[in-house]
Amino acid sequence: MIETRLLVQFIAVAEELHFNRAAQRLHMAQPPLSQAIRRLEQEMGVSLFERTNRSVSLTPAGEDFLESAREVLRILDEGVDKSRRVSQGIEGHLTLTFINITHYGPLLRALRNFRAAFPAVSFTMNEATTQEQVDALEQGRADLGFMRPPGRTSPGLRFDAILREPVMIALPAEHRLAGCESIPLAALQCDHFVSAPRHLGQGFHDQLVQLCEAAGFTPHIAQQARQLQTLVALVASGFGVALLPASLAQEARKDVIFRPLEVDAPAELQHVELLMGWNEHSPSLIRDKLIEEIRNAMPPGFD
Amino acid sequence: MIETRLLVQFIAVAEELHFNRAAQRLHMAQPPLSQAIRRLEQEMGVSLFERTNRSVSLTPAGEDFLESAREVLRILDEGVDKSRRVSQGIEGHLTLTFINITHYGPLLRALRNFRAAFPAVSFTMNEATTQEQVDALEQGRADLGFMRPPGRTSPGLRFDAILREPVMIALPAEHRLAGCESIPLAALQCDHFVSAPRHLGQGFHDQLVQLCEAAGFTPHIAQQARQLQTLVALVASGFGVALLPASLAQEARKDVIFRPLEVDAPAELQHVELLMGWNEHSPSLIRDKLIEEIRNAMPPGFD
DNA sequence: TAAAAATACTCCATAGGTATTTTAT
DNA sequence: ATAAAATACCTATGGAGTATTTTTA
Numbered sequence: 001m002i003e004t005r006l007l008v009q010f011i012a013v014a015e016e017l018h019f020n021r022a023a024q025r026l027h028m029a030q031p032p033l034s035q036a037i038r039r040l041e042q043e044m045g046v047s048l049f050e051r052t053n054r055s056v057s058l059t060p061a062g063e064d065f066l067e068s069a070r071e072v073l074r075i076l077d078e079g080v081d082k083s084r085r086v087s088q089g090i091e092g093h094l095t096l097t098f099i100n101i102t103h104y105g106p107l108l109r110a111l112r113n114f115r116a117a118f119p120a121v122s123f124t125m126n127e128a129t130t131q132e133q134v135d136a137l138e139q140g141r142a143d144l145g146f147m148r149p150p151g152r153t154s155p156g157l158r159f160d161a162i163l164r165e166p167v168m169i170a171l172p173a174e175h176r177l178a179g180c181e182s183i184p185l186a187a188l189q190c191d192h193f194v195s196a197p198r199h200l201g202q203g204f205h206d207q208l209v210q211l212c213e214a215a216g217f218t219p220h221i222a223q224q225a226r227q228l229q230t231l232v233a234l235v236a237s238g239f240g241v242a243l244l245p246a247s248l249a250q251e252a253r254k255d256v257i258f259r260p261l262e263v264d265a266p267a268e269l270q271h272v273e274l275l276m277g278w279n280e281h282s283p284s285l286i287r288d289k290l291i292e293e294i295r296n297a298m299p300p301g302f303d
Numbered sequence: 304m305i306e307t308r309l310l311v312q313f314i315a316v317a318e319e320l321h322f323n324r325a326a327q328r329l330h331m332a333q334p335p336l337s338q339a340i341r342r343l344e345q346e347m348g349v350s351l352f353e354r355t356n357r358s359v360s361l362t363p364a365g366e367d368f369l370e371s372a373r374e375v376l377r378i379l380d381e382g383v384d385k386s387r388r389v390s391q392g393i394e395g396h397l398t399l400t401f402i403n404i405t406h407y408g409p410l411l412r413a414l415r416n417f418r419a420a421f422p423a424v425s426f427t428m429n430e431a432t433t434q435e436q437v438d439a440l441e442q443g444r445a446d447l448g449f450m451r452p453p454g455r456t457s458p459g460l461r462f463d464a465i466l467r468e469p470v471m472i473a474l475p476a477e478h479r480l481a482g483c484e485s486i487p488l489a490a491l492q493c494d495h496f497v498s499a500p501r502h503l504g505q506g507f508h509d510q511l512v513q514l515c516e517a518a519g520f521t522p523h524i525a526q527q528a529r530q531l532q533t534l535v536a537l538v539a540s541g542f543g544v545a546l547l548p549a550s551l552a553q554e555a556r557k558d559v560i561f562r563p564l565e566v567d568a569p570a571e572l573q574h575v576e577l578l579m580g581w582n583e584h585s586p587s588l589i590r591d592k593l594i595e596e597i598r599n600a601m602p603p604g605f606d
Numbered sequence: 607t608a609a610a611a612a613t614a615c616t617c618c619a620t621a622g623g624t625a626t627t628t629t630a631t
Numbered sequence: 632a633t634a635a636a637a638t639a640c641c642t643a644t645g646g647a648g649t650a651t652t653t654t655t656a
Contacts, residue, residue, distance in 0.1 A: 001307050003306045003308060005306060020634090020636085034636060035637090050584070054630055054636090059390065061390035064386050068382020069382065079371025083349050083351075083368035086364040092367075140360070308646090321610085333610085334611085335646065335647045335648070336647090338612090338646080338647085
């Protein structure tokens with residue numbers, strides 16, 4: 001393999017066309033420079049210079065290699081500089097993953113601020129389930145994920161709550177209790193429920209079961225669906241009722257109504273959180289800066 | 304300056320994410336590899352790997368530099384390969400210069416053949432006077448030039464005649480001798496002549512003077528012009544008569560007629576040559592191959 | 607306790623220096 | 632005779648090896 005030192009020496013001789021001057025420029029003596037160029041030519045198997053004892057000139061192959069050598073050093077320099085900027089958090093790339101939650105203002109505001117502050121940082125955004133995000137963070141395929149509380153996690157993953165919203169009851173518009181301001185959960189003990197499948201590990205299923213048990217009954221799960229939006233659609237179609245995060249009420253549709261929940265259960269069971277998660281074993285300065293930006297954008301009471 | 308050896312070592316560790324395996328792959332021991340990576344990190348001022356004693360992973364800056372390192376080695380390899388091909392005459396570039404002579408078949412044929420045989424060789428073609436071409440060849444700005452016999456030349460330049468054409472007399476259509484099949488030069492001793500300026504060194508001027516002296520008179524130069532086409536125009540406008548290469552008669556215009564010359568002078572004085580010239584101090588395999596191709600395309604009698 | 611990287615030291619290969627010769631102008 | 636590159640030989644830096652220690656999972 002040709003060392004960069006040889007390239008620097010070659011460029012000096014090619015530019016000076018004079019071994020003595022080139023050696024001066026390189027702060028070295030002429031004989032070792034002659035030897036170095038000879039080594040280079042031998043290793044390449046190419047005659048780079050046409051030498052008489054009175055003058056030095058580049059062969060066409062040397063002329064050609066001069067461009068390559070300059071290019072190599074240029075790319076190396078730029079690569080080192082860029083790597084430095086990345087290590088300083090000035091430049092870089094972040095892969096973010098999201099569950100399908102689109103309307104959360106403080107998060108979007110934080111992202112906008114971050115882009116303004118770090119214009120040289122690029123983003124990849126992927127939608128994914130909570131469990132997919134946990135896997136991606138573990139395997140280093142993602143830098144920061146926005147998800148529901150994960151069932152199983154792994155050491156090294158860190159989470160911060162960035163949104164806490166109440167669980168509400170979603171009813172078909174024609175439901176017998178649709179007229180009530182708020183609904184005692186016990187009143188639904190004979191209703192069918194729709195829910196997320198347990199193996200998706202979003203915790204929603206468990207939370208539903210625990211809330212119903214606090215209300216004194218075991219829910220009858222009529223149908224499961226992976227996407228929360230799909231659950232809303234199932235409620236609309238009359239498959240049953242559902243317990244869902246309040247934010248889904250914002251996508252107002254006339255055939256589904258959301259009502260507050262009345263149940264004697266711990267506050268944390270009656271709320272659902274949006275978390276941001278990352279892998280502290282994958283150090284990333286810019287990711288940490290983005291986390292900081294998001295924390296600053298949060299309403300008071302989140303930390 | 305970061306040596307390529309360090310890049311190779313860095314890439315090995317980055318790919319294996321394991322100092323021992325990387326060292327095996329590099330056929331070296333683990334401790335010097337650890338030291339080398341540490342040196343690299345120090346020189347760059349960047350932490351490239353996140354090490355625990357149990358695992359190694361790339362930092363974002365390391366991830367980024369991995370791409371640069373691969374790119375550097377790739378360009379270096381390609382550069383060496385390309386330079387080898389250039390030295391073997393498979394690939395390359397030729398800068399050709401021409402005087403304004405467009406209608407010479409064998410030359411164009413040779414160029415076509417050459418392009419077919421060496422498709423990886425690119426060309427730059429520049430029109431230039433004979434003297435400009437001589438300068439360009441001396442300074443290495445051109446590889447091969449097609450020109451008239453130069454006045455002053457320089458050591459290292461080599462020339463080969465590729466075309467020999469008779470000198471003819473160009474007369475305005477209304478000239479008193481326009482009716483003659485051929486014209487004794489002595490008959491023009493009272494006419495005005497137009498000619499190329501002597502300092503352009505194309506030898507034309509000297510040739511004109513010598514021919515006239517062979518015919519027993521000294522020509523009266525009425526007007527000089529740099530371009531032979533301009534001389535034809537001057538003849539057409541009645542500024543005088545001219546001695547010109549026969550090939551100019553091909554650009555037939557009705558207001559100028561060309562007539563053979565009758566004079567008792569050596570044959571070489573009565574002909575003008577097209578030469579190809581090159582600098583033998585600038586070695587170029589592909590140029591030599593093109594010269595060979597052109598010689599092969601010449602009609603018999605040129606060598 | 608075991609696996610893996612870091613540390614400490616030793617050694618030698620080779621890049622570079624000095625003195626000299628060769629060569630072409 | 633001189634300028635410039637090549638050759639010969641020497642020196643010493645630093646890259647690589649071996650033995651050992653440290654660390655943490």
